[in-house]
Amino acid sequence: MESRKIQKVGAATLTISLPKDWVTQRNLKKGDQVFLVEEGDTLRIMPGPAMEERKRQWEQYLIDADMCDDPGLLERIIVGNYVLGRQKLIVKSATRLRSEHIEEVRRTSKKLMGLGIIEETASKITLQCSLDPANYPLDALIKRLFNLGATMLDEALEAVVTGDRRLAEDAIKREDDADMMYWLILRLVLSAQIDEALVEQLGMRSRLEIPGYRVIARDLEKVADHAEEIARAVLTLLNTKVDISPSFAKQLKELADAVTEAYGKALGGLLSRDIKQANEAIHQQEAIMKREQDLARLMLKEYDDPRIIIPFRTVINGIVKMSEYAHSIAVIAFNRYLEKPSNLCRPAPP
Template sequence: MEARKVYVSGGSTYVISLPKKWVKKTNLKPGDSLMVTEHGSSLLIGTSAIEKESQTKEIKISQITSSEALERILIAFYLVGYDTIKIKVDRKDHLAYREIIRNIMDYLIGVEIVEDTNEAMTLEIMLDYKRMSTMQILQRMFSIDRSMLLDLGKALKNMDIGLAKDIIAREKEIDRLYFLVVRQLKSAVEYQQIAEKLGIKSQRDCLGYRIVVKVLERIADHIENIAKSYIRLFEIQKEAQLDEFIDITKDIVATFEKSVQALFTRNGEMAEIVFYELKKVEKSHSDISKRLFEIEDIQSAILEKTMLDSFGRIASYSGDIAEVAINMSTEVS
């Protein structure tokens, strides 16, 4: 950080000098325009280029230990913001690597294969920040999570295994949206102009959104876990009495809805109500937990305990969202 004196030019224009090192780094020349953005009591000065420069990464599969490692690397490059990823196919056992590259499009939004030859494959990430704001995607994730929870209650009530399997299938879309939001937030932290395009009012909100998107992804994971455990439970005990699980599902849905509404409206008072309602969920959780000790079949008890633990985690995540809502409703003066 450097201190700069303010000078008056022409009696009414206030002027400061720019750091020479920064001018050289950005290749700024006399006559160029700069973007000046007000940010509370601060000013953000940047070059006039609204879009960040396209970033390209080149990798060789001969330098990667396995096809699974390639998958993790490609996801990492997507998240940090690369726009083009060139993969050199320079080893004989390349088929598994090619399969990973093709499958990556199933859970990374905006990724397309633009080159596929004997020697190389190239991925291009084609995303328009204006068309998919961060808040819109978070709302979409909430909508999917909510529908999964509601249908979970229906599946338990009606002993509908088909619906339970459909719930499991929906979890993949949450993963796709999760990766997209993380990529957006990384760019928004670095580029104020991109943050504005994504509908993020303040870059400091990115930390809160990063917590929320992870919470929404984890909620979907736990709903999937409950559905899988229920399917296994149904196979060994088709007439399992799950009325208490159905009731706690309703309470968790209501608490989840309120926490997300508090976040989207930045309503700290509503967020406080969430913590009060969570006490009711905790009481139900405790009552069910005690009943599980009465189940004679050990495998059934274990599966119901697994389901109950996931319900507890979902409720806890609603509290995490409420905490973020309180933090974001408090403006820094």
């Protein structure tokens, strides 16, 4: 590590000198352009050609389809490249693309927002992402992902109360939409790590918020996964043709509603920087754990058939796991509130 003193040039301009060895290694000379990348409290200097090369590398990537022998491998590679923010993907074979690879590419492109096929030959498919990050503020996407999970849970539990299996089936279908939102959010936050200009465009106050958004998106996507599992368990339950006690179904629905309220408050506390809402979410989550135990005892009291108990247990466990993510989001809301001084918490005077 080298230190440099800040020098004053003219009336107001502050400058520092660049290390000679660093300049020589990069073949820089007077008049060359360099880029300054702000990363939290640090400032990174990148030479112009290096920045351009970095951008070029992220523009276009070649995927060798012949090396994708295992089922699902090509799909995961496409999703991974999409999440990493790459603009153009070329899926290519040395001979002819196999039909299963073509189908995999088409299926995957439909799951990723903004990604489409722009060129196709017998041996090559070119995919391009047309997203403009400025049109996708992160808070709006997070709300969308939250609403998908909440809707899925509500539909699944309403299916228990009404016996309408179509509601549970609708909930399962929404899982693909939740995955699409999750991958889009990941793409945007990872792109913001590379391009400082995106931080403000996406509605973030600083790069410090990037890790939090990644965790929140993962938690909300897991909530949708649990909602899908609950919906599938409900279908299994309805297939048994068992008469579900109205009182038990009501308590189950009330528990699900309490979870939705808890992680709705956690998310509200996060987006509005309201730590009281976040604190309420934590207290509600703790109360949900006790209600779950009471509901489990009631289930064992009313039913003794394993064909009924197992799917009911899956539903209850899924609801409780969803409440744990509310706690996680509420903690992030506290951390975000404390990132900047406030009347509640500020630097102590000397």
